[in-house]
Amino acid sequence: MIFINRQIWTKTIKQVFFIALIVLVAGFASNRLRSDKMPLVEDWSAKSNLVTSSGENLEISLSEATNLFKKGEAVFIDARSMAEYDAGHIKGAISLPYKEVDWKFVEAMAGVSEESAVITYCDGETCELSMELAVFLRNAGYKNVKVLSNGWSAWKQNGLPVETGE
Amino acid sequence: MKEKIKQKFSLFLYHGARIALGIVFIYASYDKILHPATFAKVIYNYQILPGELVNLSAIFLPWLELIIGSLLIIGVWLPGSIFISNILLIIFFCALMYNKARGLDISCGCFSTGTDDGFHSNFNILRDFGFIVISLFLFFKVFISDSPCGRGSS
Numbered sequence: 001m002i003f004i005n006r007q008i009w010t011k012t013i014k015q016v017f018f019i020a021l022i023v024l025v026a027g028f029a030s031n032r033l034r035s036d037k038m039p040l041v042e043d044w045s046a047k048s049n050l051v052t053s054s055g056e057n058l059e060i061s062l063s064e065a066t067n068l069f070k071k072g073e074a075v076f077i078d079a080r081s082m083a084e085y086d087a088g089h090i091k092g093a094i095s096l097p098y099k100e101v102d103w104k105f106v107e108a109m110a111g112v113s114e115e116s117a118v119i120t121y122c123d124g125e126t127c128e129l130s131m132e133l134a135v136f137l138r139n140a141g142y143k144n145v146k147v148l149s150n151g152w153s154a155w156k157q158n159g160l161p162v163e164t165g166e
Numbered sequence: 167m168k169e170k171i172k173q174k175f176s177l178f179l180y181h182g183a184r185i186a187l188g189i190v191f192i193y194a195s196y197d198k199i200l201h202p203a204t205f206a207k208v209i210y211n212y213q214i215l216p217g218e219l220v221n222l223s224a225i226f227l228p229w230l231e232l233i234i235g236s237l238l239i240i241g242v243w244l245p246g247s248i249f250i251s252n253i254l255l256i257i258f259f260c261a262l263m264y265n266k267a268r269g270l271d272i273s274c275g276c277f278s279t280g281t282d283d284g285f286h287s288n289f290n291i292l293r294d295f296g297f298i299v300i301s302l303f304l305f306f307k308v309f310i311s312d313s314p315c316g317r318g319s320s
Contacts, residue, residue: 015246
């Protein structure tokens with residue numbers, strides 16, 4: 001029976017130990033040798049995710065975003081799904097679901113000049129759609145793109161103008 | 167005669183399961199070993215591990231998969247690799263279930279580091295469950311069953 005057969009368990013423990021040893025060596029070695037080494041421990045807090053690979057922080061604070069909104073100086077882009085957008089979004093925001101960005105991009109961004117301030121948002125602190133969309137837009141030529149972290153929730157909680165429907 | 171066929175069939179099942187599971191693990195490790203940084207992001211998105219462990223898992227987990235996959239195929243250190251394979255698959259299963267329950271829409275990261283495996287989370291859970299069945303079968307064969315294939319494999 002399983003617990004009586006002591007021999008096989010001793011063997012198993014030994015093997016697990018050696019497998020772990022090999023994995024440690026292989027993992028360390030491969031990580032050291034590769035050009036894009038990773039630090040073994042890294043800061044994975046929500047904020048650090050809003051920094052591009054070139055080190056630029058794309059985050060915009062809620063107060064800054066609100067200011068731009070009031071002056072009408074920024075275009076808000078909703079990176080969530082169409083259904084979520086319909087259920088409620090920042091007033092005047094354009095819907096550009098990141099998952100459909102490839103074929104919705106041209107139509108959605110038609111009226112937005114590359115020079116204008118663009119703020120992407122989604123929902124939840126760890127939602128990555130807005131950041132991914134921001135990187136996409138920057139690559140597409142938009143020079144002034146920012147991410148409003150936890151955008152939809154923060155916006156709603158502060159009682160800022162919202163609207164529903166398409 | 168009948169007994170012999172039965173034994174042969176059981177042996178065939180055992181080796182088939184061992185090699186199939188080995189291939190699954192190696193296939194799963196390949197993309198992750200090539201792109202540890204993307205895999206780290208996938209792990210981070212699961213929001214289960216504390217931040218300090220994200221990179222460590224992204225660096226070592228794919229190698230663990232590759233090595234137990236290879237051991238399963240070669241057929242050495244079977245008790246150890248089958249034991250680890252069961253634990254891994256059960257952890258993956260729990261992680262998938264946990265995020266399904268939380269309604270988190272994230273990429274599985276099961277076989278690739280891409281943002282979308284193209285499969286629904288239910289499918290991923292079911293697939294993992296299938297692997298667990300195979301892995302448990304091997305566990306049974308090696309740790310419990312008295313059949314000859316369970317013994318002697320060092």
